[in-house]
Amino acid sequence: MHLGFVPVLSGSGGGIHQYSLTMLRSLMEIVREGRGHELAVFANDLQHPEVVRAGAAGCSIHPLFPPTLKWKLAAAVQRCVGEDRAAEWWTRRQFAKAGSRSADGVPEISVLPDPARSWFARCGAELMLFPWSSTLAFESGVPYIFTIHDLNHRRHSEFPEVSADGEWERREYRYRNGIRHATLLIADSETGKEDILEFYGDCGATAGRIKVLPYRPVHAGESAVSEDERERVRELYGLPPRFIFYPAQFWPHKNHQRVVEALALLRRDRGLQVETVFCGSHGGRLRAGTYRKVMDTARTLGIRSQVHSLGYVPEGDMPGLYAAAEALVMPTFFGTTHLPFLDAWSSGCPVVTSDLRGIREQVGDAAVRVDPASVESIADGLQRFWREKTLRHDLISKGQRRLSRYTSSDYREKLEGILQEAGSRMIG
Missing domain, CATH: 3.40.50.2000 (Glycogen Phosphorylase B;)
Known part of the structure; x- marks a missing residue:
């Protein structure tokens, strides 16, 4: 199967950045072992050391978006106004465009008209794997595996970082649609799986569709620090x-x-x-x-x-x-x-x-x-x-x-099992 992967490469991504690197390195091992998979990496920074390493390992490397004038302008606007203002504008735009809404007013948009919809497929991706809860997953039109790291906007909405300035709505748009249309879902723990079932059972989240893939540190197993x-x-x-x-x-x-x-x-x-x-x-x-x-x-x-x-x-x-x-x-x-x-x-x-x-x-x-x-x-x-x-x-x-108790081999075997089940569900 030809897999597509969208890592979080910026260190400001915190734990999700580390989670992405662990997953990328494991995917490279799976491909290197010749288990019937090819890997395409989509990234904004094509010169990032991890992306270069993936290319040297035989993965195909592509920009995250097609190199069109529209996307170059969008990136320039985000750099000028800042990510916070751009994200707030985006949320308002989604609400204005939404034709249908859930009972709590969240836009229910399954697929947006977006150049990325054909971009991943044009680059050969048959199944996309997202190590984070990206809207690109359900907006691109390619079958995907969707990772959910936390639902703290539901557990702790008193904190502004998960609720203020449209953040709660952005998360609901992302999770409701991401969960509804995913081939499989990934949680990082059994507790995370419980949360997905509790809050998004009405979006089609079932125990069988949620796979637990615990964190594994990037540097785990390396020699002791001198x-x-x-x-x-x-x-x-x-x-x-x-x-x-x-x-x-x-x-x-x-x-x-x-x-x-x-x-x-x-x-x-x-x-x-x-x-x-x-x-x-x-x-x-x-x-x-x-x-x-x-x-x-x-x-x-x-x-x-x-x-x-x-x-x-x-x-x-x-x-x-x-x-x-x-x-x-x-x-x-x-x-x-x-x-x-x-x-x-x-x-x-x-x-x-x-x-x-x-x-x-x-x-x-x-x-x-x-x-x-x-x-x-x-x-x-x-x-x-x-x-x-x-x-x-x-x-x-x-x-x-x-x-x-949880080795790199354990992680890799769990990840490969998830890929195999997703492939079987796509065929079925």
Whole structure:
């Protein structure tokens, strides 16, 4: 079968970017093993190292959209006005064009007139695989597999990043139509599968159509991070000898605010000065506002010198940062599963995270779990790592054992099984 694949290549894509790379590398292995598949990669950046690597491995490489004047103009407009404004305009346009709507007012458009509709097919794709919930899936007219990473706009609509400025409607348009017309659906966990069935059973989501493909870190199974590499990143970023690490974009649900408040509590009430390193994008109106609030809070509480923010960090530096840290701290309000836990375990870093549905199942006993709404609970978790040396080593061992239960071969076999079932459904 001739497969088409649309990866998320920008590092600002966070976990979905990492998920894309893992899936792309596994697809390349499946093709290389000669199991009857060919792979076409569609990308905006044809010079990206992963795309170049795919081309060298025998995959065909194509631009994401046909090189027409219309799409060149659309890309130029997005660069000028910004992604947020372009996305808001797009949502309003979809609502205006929609001929029919669901009971909650969401446009029910199965296929839009779009040059991409014929583009994927013209490039030979018989089945498209999307590692993210892209509208291109159902707008292109080619059979597809649709990946759903979270439905937090349904679980946590109180957070503006999943509900404000048309975002809730954009997600509903994407999920309702993507689910309705997909050959198969992919969830990253059994909890994610439960959510799809709960919220989108009316769109044709059934247990048989949803396949679970858990996360697998890009660097999992590689050699241990050397002390030289740890020292290199410490020197490169000017890091303190001991620190906790939180790699996350500055969305409100990531909860950086309470991490800073927990640091202040530890210093004021318990005499502990814990240094923290944040990395992740704070571009865009909402993330920029969150970043300012977090840093202003640190300054007001007198701990600004304890908070280090690195911005975007290249993928190659991340294993060294994890390995150098005392712990990954991630008191997020969102489930269901998260790649940073796996990256941390792979690099020999223990985890402090939220005691939430989905996360409990992912980390088991290989993490200290805290209440993300409680500053005192977060502080308690951090204090344990700062003072209990044996706890750190114990959780690193448990995390690595947990990681070893799901190998790259396991991931690849699950992915190939999904492709085979999709092919059978297309024939049937």
